[in-house]
């Protein structure tokens with residue numbers, strides 16, 4: 001029999017390259033939220049893939065970018081710190097031959113670590129097959145990669161091959177989590193993230209970065225298969241509050257009903273979701289409020 005392999009694998013890359021989409025696809029479940037807005041992921045999210053070959057623990061990190069406030073600094077710290085703690089790094093990039101300052105910054109850090117790195121060129125569904133070689137060529141020498149694997153996280157192209165390649169670079173190891181475990185995220189955290197995802201996806205660009213979601217209460221009713229959830233969307237300005245609520249409450253209703261749908265799938269029961277909106281100025285520069293919204297201190301301390 002083959003040896004059981006295991007290890008920790010991190011997904012890093014610029015915001016919006018598809019890290020969370022790829023992780024969800026590999027584990028076959030939606031745990032990390034995704035959107036077309038950069039800086040969607042704020043925390044380190046751990047998920048588990050188990051097969052007869054072995055177990056991979058994925059760490060999805062916030063995109064590495066130039067931080068503009070304390071929340072941004074926190075996000076970058078979490079991503080960069082992770083590099084030193086893992087057995088294998090997947091660096092995701094867009095299919096492009098242009099290597100910008102953001103990529104060069106990441107490449108520099110990768111050259112300074114002993115951890116093996118696999119380059120993953122994502123979103124190949126958006127380009128022609130012939131172009132893929134030119135992207136490989138542009139990247140192949142900037143970091144001593146173990147492998148370069150083109151994939152489409154969205155369409156699931158070449159992702160099984162990526163899993164096989166990862167196992168080649170993992171060593172024999174224990175089954176860290178029982179095979180039913182999918183994530184370390186508490187249910188409450190996933191619920192608040194699902195609400196934040198719907199807000200991100202429905203609101204115009206300037207608002208999403210200034211919001212946070214707090215789940216105030218989750219209570220199962222004694223009779224029947226129903227959970228009551230109260231949650232608050234926090235934003236930075238009165239004008240934003242108006243936009244989030246929308247005309248006659250239409251926007252908040254839309255966010256709420258989309259979130260409820262996903263939360264019902266997650267919890268596998270009916271959900272009665274009540275949403276409120278509150279203004280807290282400058283929360284992104286307050287250590288206290290950042291912690292309060294679940295961006296954990298243990299991820300922040302070096």
Ligand SMILES: Nc1nc2c(ncn2[C@@H]2O[C@H](COP(=O)(O)OP(=O)(O)OP(=O)(O)O)[C@@H](O)[C@H]2O)c(=O)[nH]1
Pocket residue numbers: 013014015016017018019020021022033034035036037038039040041042061062063064122123124125126151152153154155
């Ligand atoms: N066409 C295409 N779109 C993709 C693919 N993978 C991800 N996307 C889209 O790219 C956008 C960003 O995806 P995310 O998974 O949220 O990206 P991320 O790297 O986690 O972003 P941050 O959390 O902000 O760092 C979403 O709109 C995805 O649907 C892909 O393979 N093909």
Ligand SMILES: [Mg+2]
Pocket residue numbers: 019020021032033034040041060061062063
């Ligand atoms: Mg993400």
